[in-house]
Amino acid sequence: GENVEQHPSTLSVQEGDSAVIKCTYSDSASNYFPWYKQELGKGPQLIIDIRSNVGEKKDQRIAVTLNKTAKHFSLHITETQPEDSAVYFCAARMNTGFQKLVFGTGTRLLVSP
Amino acid sequence: NAGVMQNPRHLVRRRGQEARLRCSPMKGHSHVYWYRQLPEEGLKFMVYLQKENIIDESGMPKERFSAEFPKEGPSILRIQQVVRGDSAAYFCASPQGAGELFFGEGSRLTVL
Numbered sequence: 180g181e182n183v184e185q186h187p188s189t190l191s192v193q194e195g196d197s198a199v200i201k202c203t204y205s206d207s208a209s210n211y212f213p214w215y216k217q218e219l220g221k222g223p224q225l226i227i228d229i230r231s232n233v234g235e236k237k238d239q240r241i242a243v244t245l246n247k248t249a250k251h252f253s254l255h256i257t258e259t260q261p262e263d264s265a266v267y268f269c270a271a272r273m274n275t276g277f278q279k280l281v282f283g284t285g286t287r288l289l290v291s292p
Numbered sequence: 293n294a295g296v297m298q299n300p301r302h303l304v305r306r307r308g309q310e311a312r313l314r315c316s317p318m319k320g321h322s323h324v325y326w327y328r329q330l331p332e333e334g335l336k337f338m339v340y341l342q343k344e345n346i347i348d349e350s351g352m353p354k355e356r357f358s359a360e361f362p363k364e365g366p367s368i369l370r371i372q373q374v375v376r377g378d379s380a381a382y383f384c385a386s387p388q389g390a391g392e393l394f395f396g397e398g399s400r401l402t403v404l
Contacts, residue, residue, distance in 0.1 A: 222397040279325070279340060
C-alpha cells in the first residue's frame, strides 16, 4: 500500500520568510496530492492540491510542486504570516476510484511576528 | 468544513462504555469517509461508506468498531467497550465531484 513521509515535523520561521514542507510517497500509481491545514481543535482544511499531470500549482502565497520521477511533492508558503501557524498535512491517493487518502505525519509550522 | 456536520464535538466515556459518533455529509451527498487521528499523529483511514453500503472497511479495527450509513439519518461510527487507546479525534469527510475530500470539525473522544 501507499506510504507517505513528511518532513520536517516542526518548522519555525519569522514573519515574512518562506516555508517549505516536503513529502515523499511510495506508490507510483498515486495521482492526487492534496495539502491540508489543521488549526488547534479544528478539522483539516484543504488548502491546495495537485494532480499527477501537473508539475506546479500556485494559489496566491501558496504553491505546490510535484516530481513524479522522484515521487516527492512540496508545499511552499511565501511571505508567511502569524495566521499561517498550524499543522500542515500532505496526502496521496491512488487511482482506485475511491478518494481514500494516505496522510503524512504532519508539520507544525510556527510563524513568529 | 464544506457543510460536513459532526456531533458530538466532545465525548467523554469510561472504559467499557460505548461511544457513538455521528456524521452528516453535505446535503445531497451520500458518501462518507471516517478517519481517526491519534494525539500528535496524522489521520488514518478507517472506513468508506455509501448509504446502506460499506465500500471499504480495510482501516477498521477488527473488534469493537462498526460503522453504518442508513438510508435515512447520519452515518454512525460505533465503538463498543471503549479502552483508553481509543481516545482520539474522529473525523468524517465528504467527497466532492473533482475528488477532493472535505472534513468536518471532528469528534474528540476521551476515555477515562
